[in-house]
Amino acid sequence: MRLEYISRSDIEIGARGRKKYDNLEGLTADMGQRGMISPVAVLDLKASGAVYTIIKPYLLLAGGRRMRCAEILDMNTVPAHIYDHELSKQEMRAIELSENIHREDLAWDEKITMEKEIHDLMVSIHGEKVAPTPDAPGWSQADTAHMLNISPATLSRDIQLATSIEVIPELRGVTDKTTARKMVEAAGRSIIRSEKANVLEKQHATGDADLKKKELINSYFIFPPRPDILSSGFFEGIQKIDDNSVHLIELDPPYAIALQTARKSEGGSSKTTLSGYNEIAPKLYPDFIKKMLTECYRVLRPGGWIINWFAPDPWFPYVSNTLTEVGFVGKAMPGIWAKGMGQSNRPDLYLGSTYEMFFYYRKGEVRLNLPGRGNIFSFKSVPPSTKIHPTERPIEMIMEILRTFCDAGSIIMVPCLGSGNTLLAAHNLGMNSFGYEVEKSYRDSFIIRVNDGVVGDYKSYKQEKE
Structure with missing residues (x-):
């Protein structure tokens, strides 16, 4: 991977994970004053040997919001981290997510969903790590936590909560992770309580019960x-x-x-x-x-x-x-x-x-x-x-x-x-x-x-x- 300034017109935006970019005014104003501080990420299609029906030399991997602001500002060139080796679809998605996850305007549920998706992608790329040693083959939650610069315990709780959101979509409507976790815990207690009550009611329905x-x-x-x-x-x-x-x-x-x-x-x-x-x-x-x-x-x-x-x-x-x-x-x-x-x-x-x-x-x-x-x-x-x-x-x-x-x-x-x-x-x-x-x-x-x-x-x- 190398860092260069490249022509904005040479970058193919492609299909993005985010379909709509909100609240661009602040970022556009900042880039207009200080330039694009954080480089976008692109794939060099020719150097990587990847086969795409794309005429432009670069495919955008991450930085859709920055590219949209650069378009508004009519910037001719942009700084870019250039990947010059072939990437799988999972690797390209992981790069996009890794860039987006550090946005300040990210909602808590979006963030933990991205953390889970990044971890799942890395496991699909490298395989699941079985041995506990750091140099063992495969990928673990500890590796994802290190990659995202968060503690393994935090990542573990976030992945559990993201999994709960898949089962209970209503959790997305709450204000923060703490409230969502309490709701999940309450739901778990309710299930356990219901199962216990069903067992007890059956016991008390028999002639031997009090x-x-x-x-x-x-x-x-x-x-x-x-x-x-x-x-x-x-x-x-x-x-x-x-x-x-x-x-x-x-x-x-x-x-x-x-x-x-x-x-x-x-x-x-x-x-x-x-x-x-x-x-x-x-x-x-x-x-x-x-x-x-x-x-x-x-x-x-x-x-x-x-x-x-x-x-x-x-x-x-x-x-x-x-x-x-x-x-x-x-x-x-x-x-x-x-x-x-x-x-x-x-x-x-x-x-x-x-x-x-x-x-x-x-x-x-x-x-x-x-x-x-x-x-x-x-x-x-x-x-x-x-x-x-x-x-x-x-x-x-x-x-x-x-x-x-x-x-x-x-x-x-x-x-x-x-x-x-x-x-x-x-x-x-x-x-x-x-x-x-x-x-x-x-x-x-x-x-x-x-x-x-x-x-x-x-x-x-x-x-x-x-």
């Missing part, structure tokens, strides 16, 4: 979402429930507040992401809640209670008014879950929210099971490392709420199950419960939690050592 755990698993119903949100999930399952048949309903619907951007981690990392959380558009929320509360009123027994969680901003008045409109009786004086730890998506503007609200309304005449109890329920949040749902509430707190409103033996319905912790809390208290969910991955996690826990003593908080 009947209580089998009952818990069978009380968690999945109704996948449909395009019409007002006819899927809970709305599909509730059609099979008789009028006046349940004692208490714990309703925790989507909040219609763009939870994906509003919620921040409550400290530490969590195995849970918001990717499976089914939020609802604010414009659909009024009809969604009204239809849901109407169905809840239908199946609730006279003398029964509804616990309705909601986002106070902006839905406090609407939820309260709708509860009254469909027939429930109560006051717009909510119960409060005091979590003790605040969170805010704009801590520079707003204080951290350390509580969540629920309305408790009734159908007909009924008294509290624990008369005189205050409306504050002080329980710390579920540790992020153990969450299986982004809005998961502690079993211990749900038990306190349930025993405040009803006795053992009561029937509890949960329209939006999520983690399924209400089923576990009701079970601990000797109550019967069932509910619905649209996301199967949450049921998979619930099955594992049921299997790993102690019947009648499920907990969200670890037992402190004495």
Whole structure:
């Protein structure tokens, strides 16, 4: 290979890997002021002995953007690294990729895809290195890493991620490699979790399994979402429930507040992401809640209670008014879950929210099971490392709420199950419960939690050592 200035008109551009060159203004301005600093790469067709139906003496191997800028600037000559020996198609592609991979405007997914393609090309040219010694024949990831001036560990992770992109194209839409890797890890955990849940469910379906755990698993119903949100999930399952048949309903619907951007981690990392959380558009929320509360009123027994969680901003008045409109009786004086730890998506503007609200309304005449109890329920949040749902509430707190409103033996319905912790809390208290969910991955996690826990003593908080 030699370096020379050659006539731009002597270079055949040929078929390029990149069909379109964007953002040429900056490079054109720089080349107009300082010239072409980085040479293009060309193949000397005559010296190499290669047979091409090309009249011009040189074939461009790398530097399409620079050649386009040189054309705009009407440059007569350009600096070029000239290859004077025959190159295979794989070698020519590797040269083009090696040049492009160092561009500053390269997106992360383009870069790692190129790294993988370069490595695959070099292996196809030299064969795969089997022996670990540096002078062994063939090509390894360590050789590609050295060639690209990155660490072998970085290249290995990048190739793994590039392979994942081939299977999950949606990864290209995320902002950076770190986020993409987390998504891949979450997808892997989801697959493992699903397989484990399937095995456990089959085990609990047999006569030898724990009947209580089998009952818990069978009380968690999945109704996948449909395009019409007002006819899927809970709305599909509730059609099979008789009028006046349940004692208490714990309703925790989507909040219609763009939870994906509003919620921040409550400290530490969590195995849970918001990717499976089914939020609802604010414009659909009024009809969604009204239809849901109407169905809840239908199946609730006279003398029964509804616990309705909601986002106070902006839905406090609407939820309260709708509860009254469909027939429930109560006051717009909510119960409060005091979590003790605040969170805010704009801590520079707003204080951290350390509580969540629920309305408790009734159908007909009924008294509290624990008369005189205050409306504050002080329980710390579920540790992020153990969450299986982004809005998961502690079993211990749900038990306190349930025993405040009803006795053992009561029937509890949960329209939006999520983690399924209400089923576990009701079970601990000797109550019967069932509910619905649209996301199967949450049921998979619930099955594992049921299997790993102690019947009648499920907990969200670890037992402190004495």
